[in-house]
Amino acid sequence: MSINKDNYNTLLQELPDNVCLVAVSKTKPVEDIQALYTLGQRDFGENYVQELTEKESLLPKDINWHFIGHLQSNKVKYIAPFVHLIHGVDSFKLLKEINKEAAKNNRTIDCLLQMYIAKEETKFGLDENELRDILTQKNSLPNVRIRGLMGMASFTEDMNTVRQEFRNLHSIFKTIQNHNIGIDTLSMGMSGDYKIAIEEGSTMIRVGSLLFGARNYNQ
Ligand SMILES: *Cc1c(COP(=O)(O)O)cnc(C)c1O
Numbered sequence: 057m058s059i060n061k062d063n064y065n066t067l068l069q070e071l072p073d074n075v076c077l078v079a080v081s082k083t084k085p086v087e088d089i090q091a092l093y094t095l096g097q098r099d100f101g102e103n104y105v106q107e108l109t110e111k112e113s114l115l116p117k118d119i120n121w122h123f124i125g126h127l128q129s130n131k132v133k134y135i136a137p138f139v140h141l142i143h144g145v146d147s148f149k150l151l152k153e154i155n156k157e158a159a160k161n162n163r164t165i166d167c168l169l170q171m172y173i174a175k176e177e178t179k180f181g182l183d184e185n186e187l188r189d190i191l192t193q194k195n196s197l198p199n200v201r202i203r204g205l206m207g208m209a210s211f212t213e214d215m216n217t218v219r220q221e222f223r224n225l226h227s228i229f230k231t232i233q234n235h236n237i238g239i240d241t242l243s244m245g246m247s248g249d250y251k252i253a254i255e256e257g258s259t260m261i262r263v264g265s266l267l268f269g270a271r272n273y274n275q
Pocket of ligand 1: 080082103124125246247248262263264265266
C-alpha cells in the first residue's frame with residue numbers, strides 16, 4: 057500500500073468541519089483509492105476523462121467523483137452520468153454542454169467556475185467580467201447548478217503571493233454569494249498550500265501528493 061495513512065489522519069484532524077477534503081488520485085492505481093476509501097474517504101478528484109471513467113467502473117458506487125481537470129466539451133458525455141462536482145468550468149459553452157448532457161441523464165450537475173487568479177500565463181480560468189457574464193445567463197440552464205468557485209494559486213515558493221491570490225478569490229466568492237442563491241463552495245488549496253487556503257476561507261481542498269505520494273509525471 058503506497059498511500060500515506062499518517063498524512064491522511066493528520067489532515068483530517070486539522071480539517072475544520074466546514075472544509076471538504078477531495079483526495080486527488082490522478083495517475084494513481086485503483087488499489088490506492090480503495091485503500092483510502094477503506095479508511096473512510098469518499099471524495100476523490102481526477103483530471104482525465106478516460107482515467108476517471110475507468111476508475112469509476114472499478115470502484116465502489118458511493119464515491120463522490122470530482123472532475124478537477126480541464127474539461128473539453130466533447131468529453132462531457134462520458135462523465136455526465138455519475139460525476140459529483142465539476143470544478144473547472146471556464147466558459148459558458150462548456151456549461152451549456154454540461155447542461156445538455158445532464159438533462160439527457162435526468163440529472164442536475166453541480167459545477168464550480170474556475171477563476172484565473174495566478175500570475176502565470178498558462179493557467180485556465182475566467183476573469184471577473186467573464187464570471188459576471190456567465191452568472192447572468194445561468195438561469196437558462198436548468199440542469200446545472202453553480203455552487204461556487206475554484207482557483208489555483210501561482211506555482212511559487214512565495215507564500216505571500218499565494219495568500220494574496222487566495223484572499224482575492226475569497227473576496228470574489230463572497231461577492232457572488234451575496235448576489236446569487238446556492239453558492240456555498242470555494243475550492244482552493246492543494247498539498248503545498250492548503251493550510252493558507254483554509255485560513256483564507258477555502259471550503260474544499262484538493263490534495264494529491266500528500267496522500268498518495270509524488271506522481272511520476274507532473275500534471
Ligand atoms: C493535481 C491537482 C491537485 C493536487 O495537487 P497536489 O499538489 O498533488 O496536492 C489539485 N488540484 C488540481 C486542479 C490538480 O490538477
